[in-house]
Every structure is written in C-alpha cells, then in structure tokens.
Amino acid sequence: MSGVGHWAPVIYLLLLWWFTTGLILWLDRRGATTRRWSLIVASALAVASLWASHATRDQASVTEAYVAFTSAVLVWGLIELAFLTGTVTGPRRLACPEGAEGWPRFKAAVGVLLYHEIALLFAALTLYLLVGVDGVAFQAFAALWIMRQSAKLNLFLGVRNPGEQFLPERLAYLASYFRRRSMNLLFPWSVLFLSIAAGLLGTRLMGMAPSEPAATQLVLLTTLVVLGLIEHWFLVLPIRVDALWAWSLRSQRRTPLRVDSLRALPGPRRGIT
Secondary structure (H helix, E strand, O other): OOOHHHHHHHHHHHHHHHHHHHHHHHHHOOOHHHHHHHHHHHHHHHHHHHHHHHHOOOOOOHHHHHHHHHHHHHHHHHHHHHHHOOOOOOOOOOOOOOOOOHHHHHHHHHHHHHHHHHHHHHHHHHHHHHHOOOOHHHHHHHHHHHHHHHHHHHHHHOEOOOOHHHOOHHHHHHHHHOOEOOOOOHHHHHHHHHHHHHHHHHHOOOOOOOOOHHHHHHHHHHHHHHHHHHHHHHOOOOOOHHHHHHHHHOOOOOOOOOHHHOOOOOOOOOOOO
16 A cells, blocks of 8 residues: 555544444443344444445445445444344354264354354345445455355364454353364465455555545455454464453453353343343
C-alpha cells in the first residue's frame, strides 16, 4: 500500500473489527431480554444493510465502497450474533460423543453447526443476487466465509488456542469438538493461502490513488484478509487474545472450560435462554 491516504480504510476496518466483535460478545452475555432485542435490532440492520449493498452496488464513490463493505460486515455480524445466542446453531446440541474419531466425529461437528452454515450460505447467495460477483459486499462476505471455514477446520483438527473463553455458557458443549495441539497439517496451508491472497490483493493497489473507489475497496479487502491471517496465527501463538476484548468478556462468570469435562454435558434448550 502506498500513500498515507490508503491507511484510512485500514484504520476504519481495524476499529470496525474490534468494536463489532466486542459488541457481539458483550450482548451475548446480557440477559434474555437484551439478547432478544439485540437480535431484533440486528435483523433490522441486516435488512437495511442488504438494501444499502444493492443501492451502492456500482461503488461509484469512496463513500459507497465503505457503505457496501460495512453492509457485508453487518449482515455477517447478525448471523454471528444469532449463532452465539444459540438461536441459529444446528440440530445437534450435545457435546462430542466420547471416543468419536474420523467420520463420526466430523458428522457430529457438522450437526452442531449445520443451521449456522446454511444461514451463511443463504446470506452469501442473497448478496450475490443483489450486487453480483464484482460487488465489494459479496466479495467481503465471501472472504469472511472462506476464512471462517478455514478457522473451523483448524479448530476441529487442533490448535494451541481454541478460544473456549469466547463461548457463552449455552454453547459450552462446542468446546468438546475442539482439539488442543501445537499444530495440525492444515494450518501451514491455511496461512500460506491467506498470505498469497493478501499479497495478490495488495499488488493490485500499485499505482492507484487513494481517492479512487476501487483503491478503497481493495484496501478494505486486503486488510480483511490480513486480519483473517492474524486471527489464524492467534490460534497457535502462546498469547492471550481475549485481552483485546476484556471489556466485553468482563460480565462472564464461569470457571475455565475443560474439554474432557464436557462429554456428558447436555445441550441447552432451543431458542434464547
């Protein structure tokens, strides 16, 4: 990235990523009424975001590029909030069967996430129909989806920091599907792919002026992929990532999760509890 002007979308995305992540974690740890209202408000924002993404599909200005990108993030945020509140998860709401390996373990893991995955694919299809494959809203959502699938597979295969501390009580059983190990065979390929993708996006910025809408779009997408790459490294480095969102996790009152203690943990009731 060249030019001071290119840093504006970088700073914007960093703040958006940090604040929206923290806000979702904070809302998810409120009472049932707050969670219910947060889903209602988030749903309204998502509908407005879909409309805004369509209205700015031509990305004729820098402002439209920001609006389109933010729209995709807000739609993504609604689905994440619905997942963490336990509203949209999967048909299976139990811990991983004890001793399950291979296909049975993978099938059980898909069962706890199936409805969430369908919701993500439905949102991606909706954005594709609204803005097309060249729309920044679709591209941003697609990038988020690809990076999230990579992260989920790495959690399933095993990483040093699976992040159980981010799970609310109602989803504590998900930790039984994580494996804790220093590295897995997929991880190097994941970071290599994301590094190449970030590099290819970054090279397209050469010669572009910061005032060009296409440059803003590229900076936002490049920064998003770099953030995804950093989040992958968070999975294996010996650091405490939750310190970044200490303000949103402060209300969480529980002892640290142990995966081996969740085998017989019953799943929560459906809906918001």
